[in-house]
Amino acid sequence: MQDKIMRIKTSIVINYLLFGFTWLCVGVLSFFDDYLVCKILLIIFLLVSIIGMFVTFFAKKEKYDEMASTHMTKAQSYGFMYLLLFVLVLTIIFKVLDMANINVNLNFLDLYPFFLAVGEISVGLKFLQLEKDGD
Numbered sequence: 001m002q003d004k005i006m007r008i009k010t011s012i013v014i015n016y017l018l019f020g021f022t023w024l025c026v027g028v029l030s031f032f033d034d035y036l037v038c039k040i041l042l043i044i045f046l047l048v049s050i051i052g053m054f055v056t057f058f059a060k061k062e063k064y065d066e067m068a069s070t071h072m073t074k075a076q077s078y079g080f081m082y083l084l085l086f087v088l089v090l091t092i093i094f095k096v097l098d099m100a101n102i103n104v105n106l107n108f109l110d111l112y113p114f115f116l117a118v119g120e121i122s123v124g125l126k127f128l129q130l131e132k133d134g135d
Helices: 008-030 036-058 066-099 108-133
Strands: none
Touching (some): 008 036, 008 108
């Protein structure tokens, strides 16, 4: 019986897209922290992520070839750029709201899941695009 080997794309989808969307859901659900259902859903999303992380960590994986490594490096570079852009846009929005004397009561703990989501999702999508289209 032959052991099943996880493909690179499957690993990327789990490690970046699934986790990114999980963080997006965690961020949204954290705004509804007063509701027990939202707390339970938040815990379920995080447990699914932990399970996914263990599956991809312990699974036999296809080796990255030179092209996949190049695409991952580019995707991570783009992901970082998108994350910086997201932070810059949020900073501008908060400064404009502050100048207009509109109090936005958010702190880093409210926003960090969204930072993680943008970083993870953008890397995963960019990698898949590069793999599909090439350089």
